[in-house]
Amino acid sequence: MLAENITRLRQELGHAQLVVVSKYRSLDEIQAVYNEGQRVFAENRVQALLERWEALPKDIQWHLIGHLQTNKVKYILPFIQCIQSIDSVKLLDEIEKQALKHNRVVEGLLQIYIANEETKFGLDFDECHSLIKEYVNGRWPHVKINGLMGMATNTENIEQIRTEFKSLKHLFDELNENYPQLQLKTLSMGMSSDYKIAIECGSNLVRIGSKVFESN
DSSP, X not given: OHHHHHHHHHHHHTTSEEXXXXXXXXXXXXXXXXXXXXXXXXXXXXXXXHHHXXXXXXXXXXXXXXXXXXXXXXXXXXXXXXXXXXXXHHHHHHHHHHHHHTTOOEEEEEEEOOSSOTTOOOBOHHHHHHHHHHHHTTXXXXXXXXXXXXXXXXXXXXXXXXXXXXXXXXXXXXXXXXXXXXXXXXXXXXXTTTHHHHHHTTOSEEEESHHHHOOO
């Protein structure tokens, strides 16, 4: 069933990259997905990410998708492939500091607040523009801002979800037009419940967990 799930998802996603969300899954479950050829996984908690990185094959590319506290950046910086949840200047300053210590450039996505939910994190559009201006002027040289990430409202209202995703796609296009030196490539939108809508709206990376591991 696992192999069928992954094959079906890859067909549905087309050009979009599949990032498998492994939170709450056992090491054996993650290893089974790895054995099907998947190499990009995501966690939303630093402690779980560290445990999985220690135990699983080292060619896995790990993404962090959850809210990241500045005091935990140092633990993941040596190996993290992409931090999808950059949501403040303060966090960027700490990522820059730790990346410099490890002499590496770390890929990151700016998390943008598009949902109608107070529990979600992210920059608003004005904050994003201000941050990008500083970035293109040379601040944070050890961080490669490669795109945007957003989470839609957890609702059954498809039109609301579509509107939120379209707003993020518009911002993505606007930034690339206004700052051609940015060359933003990644638009991370869509999870198990709404990835089809996200793909329609221009997502080229989706974060899927339950749809990979479900047994029916």
